[in-house]
Amino acid sequence: MNWNEYAKCYDLLCDLSRIGRLSLPSDASILDLGGGTGNFLCHGLPAELHRANLSHLDFNEGMLGAAREKYKKEGLSVELLHADATRYELPPSSFDCILSVNSLYAMSNPVSVLQKVYSALRPGGLLFLVNLGRIQNTLDWTLYLVATNLIRLGPRRVIELLRNEGSTIAKANRRIACEQRHHRYWKHTTAEIGEQLTRIGFRVDELRPCYRGYSDLAICTKPGPSAQCLGLQSTQLLLSPLRSYSHPRSVYRD
Numbered sequence: 001m002n003w004n005e006y007a008k009c010y011d012l013l014c015d016l017s018r019i020g021r022l023s024l025p026s027d028a029s030i031l032d033l034g035g036g037t038g039n040f041l042c043h044g045l046p047a048e049l050h051r052a053n054l055s056h057l058d059f060n061e062g063m064l065g066a067a068r069e070k071y072k073k074e075g076l077s078v079e080l081l082h083a084d085a086t087r088y089e090l091p092p093s094s095f096d097c098i099l100s101v102n103s104l105y106a107m108s109n110p111v112s113v114l115q116k117v118y119s120a121l122r123p124g125g126l127l128f129l130v131n132l133g134r135i136q137n138t139l140d141w142t143l144y145l146v147a148t149n150l151i152r153l154g155p156r157r158v159i160e161l162l163r164n165e166g167s168t169i170a171k172a173n174r175r176i177a178c179e180q181r182h183h184r185y186w187k188h189t190t191a192e193i194g195e196q197l198t199r200i201g202f203r204v205d206e207l208r209p210c211y212r213g214y215s216d217l218a219i220c221t222k223p224g225p226s227a228q229c230l231g232l233q234s235t236q237l238l239l240s241p242l243r244s245y246s247h248p249r250s251v252y253r254d
């Protein structure tokens, strides 16, 4: 999978733009695992958590480069960790919240990464997980991209977009689908990922399909004495199917 190539147009893709109201202390330690171009710490976190202890781990330089720029522009102080999540030793009980959005599926041993995540969370800590579980239909995504952008960007820009970024995105999606078909990327149903999380020890607070049914969203807690202090105040989430390059905040509704 060529993540460097994907990084150049990744922000045109569908995205979860808001992580609801996380009830975390303002100095919480938050890690975005497989953070990509940095969308979630920039635009998904509620503003009161912008001064939290933020870390972002990714093994791809292209993705990290895009994230670095974005954090600088947004004035966020984020520790960037250039590392492979399957090998990196996350310090035990060190995070109040770990986010991972559509990254785990591409890791060689996702269950062992989830076990590391469990041990890296403090008791009561929160896992916010979105993971691609089903094989994506490239045509379905292309039609969706066209339909949602036609009015907003106009036909000329949409044709340009399909010719340029669209073909890179389609290529990346075909590659991902191929890896999924050959069982090199993790495939699962909503129930399967829920069972896996429970087996590891998480309490699954919310579980449902998202991203046009291709991914699953799981909000989980590591049981512990302070479990009631952290967690979600509200599970109100906006699963935005598409976000824009030029108006990244336009899809965030309160």
Ligand SMILES: C[S@@+](CC[C@H](N)C(=O)[O-])C[C@H]1O[C@@H](n2cnc3c(N)ncnc32)[C@H](O)[C@@H]1O
Residues within 6 Å of the ligand: 003, 033, 034, 035, 036, 037, 038, 039, 040, 057, 058, 059, 060, 063, 083, 084, 085, 086, 100, 101, 102, 103, 104, 106, 107, 108
């Ligand atoms: C589809 S992108 C998602 C990025 C981001 N979470 C988002 O949704 O905007 C998947 C990310 O996972 C990263 N990734 C894949 N395998 C990884 C691994 N073993 N260790 C660290 N990062 C990994 C890729 O570099 C890429 O940035």
